[in-house]
Amino acid sequence: MARPETPVNIEEKLAKVTEHWSPKTVLEANGLEFKAAKVQGEFVWHDHPEGDELFLVVRGELTIDLEDRPSAVLRAGEMFVVPRGVRHRPRAEQECEIVIMDPPGVVNTGAVTSDLTAAEEWI
Template sequence: MDKINMIEKFAVIENYYEPKEAARVNDMAVKMVKLKGPFTWHLHEDSDEMFMVVKGKLTIEIENQESVDINENEFIVIPKGVKHRPNPVEEVLVALFEPADLLNTGNVVNEFTVEKVEKI
């Protein structure tokens, strides 16, 4: 068993919206990602997705609802089937808890899509 320093893991991530896998918990992955600016509107038809803010503030736009701001040491679970878009103004460091094979852009394939998540 190895402990994981999240800040050290974030330090090796160079690109925004390019998640990296830091660990596995059964069939779930702990993915680390740096976010800044608008992502793409998408949904995950068969899976919930948890965003935990490690550093910064994350704004998530949710279809037909007001945006939600998630601050450091807070998290939100986006239920399956809910269309959403991360849109932080400044850089934010986020840990994602989701199925290991979950496509980051859900039902959309575009320039943000990461087909294979690297392990760090």
């Protein structure tokens, strides 16, 4: 299901996400995967040497702590790109709904093994 033949409704996809920090791929375009996720609490510090990671906040507020840089605070409708190889830690005090854009096969925790490492799944 790389390219659905009908429009993808992100609200409907987010409604299917039941676990925090477990992104689900909703479509692929131009060699990138778009993943719907719900987050709350703190994630693990990690990086992605294989590519940049884009975060788009749909609902709520997300803070992305960055190693050796100021944190980025995103609200609904805002996007932020974590450059390839930059260690970061997303966190949200309250549940936040987001879309993440990554190259295919990127593990959500990078090279870090954690109970928050999610299996790849399409919805």
